[in-house]
Amino acid sequence: MKRRLISTGSPFERAAGYSRAVVQGDWCFVAGTTGYDYARMIMPDDIAAQAENALATIEKALVEAGFALTDIVRVHYYITRADLADDVFAVTGRVFGDIRPAATMLVCDLIKPEMKVEIEATAFRG
Numbered sequence: 847m848k849r850r851l852i853s854t855g856s857p858f859e860r861a862a863g864y865s866r867a868v869v870q871g872d873w874c875f876v877a878g879t880t881g882y883d884y885a886r887m888i889m890p891d892d893i894a895a896q897a898e899n900a901l902a903t904i905e906k907a908l909v910e911a912g913f914a915l916t917d918i919v920r921v922h923y924y925i926t927r928a929d930l931a932d933d934v935f936a937v938t939g940r941v942f943g944d945i946r947p948a949a950t951m952l953v954c955d956l957i958k959p960e961m962k963v964e965i966e967a968t969a970f971r972g
Contacts, residue, residue, distance in 0.1 A: 847871045852907045856884055867907040872972040874913045878924065878964045879903045880956070893930045893962040897937040900965045908969055916945055917969035923951040924964040934963055 852867035852874075853859055859866060867876045881896025882889050884903065890896055905915050921942070925934060931951060938949075947967075956964055 850911065852911050854884055854903060854907060856882070866903070867911055869911045869913075872970055874908060874911045874917070874969040874971075876904050876907055876967040876969070878922075878966040879907075880958075880961045880964050889958075889960045891960075892933075893925070894933045894937050896961070896963050897934050897965065900963060901937065901941055904965060904967050908967075911969075913969045913971055915941065917971045918942070918945060918947045918967050919970045920968040921947050921949045922966045923949065924954050924956065925951060926953070926956055926962050928953050930962060 847870060850869040851865040852869065854866045856866070864877055866879070867874055879900045880889070881893075881899040882903075883899055890899065908914060908917065921938075923934060923938070925931060934951070956962070
């Protein structure tokens with residue numbers, strides 16, 4: 847099985863030595879994705895807007911890889927404060943309401959202070 851690497855062109859990917867997504871057979875593994883608007887290289891302050899941007903970046907990578915949001919079977923959410931969870935759930939509940947992937951949310955520090963949420967996803971299309 848040939849491995850395929852997907853890039854969004856983010857400068858972070860090259861600097862840190864990772865791919866936005868890796869396709870291996872029927873699986874697509876999407877790296878932790880924060881809420882940057884990569885077209886303008888800005889980070890919104892609002893966590894819901896960050897979650898929207900992260901999911902849009904994830905969807906774009908999935909589509910390039912030949913997958914769709916409906917193929918997602920697992921997500922991990924990383925947030926910087928527990929009291930922000932409901933704001934993220936408002937976004938993820940709308941996006942994943944019918945897909946219902948297995949999910950985990952953790953409260954942790956992220957690598958830059960403006961980052962409030964990071965989302966990673968695993969998709970399968972067997």
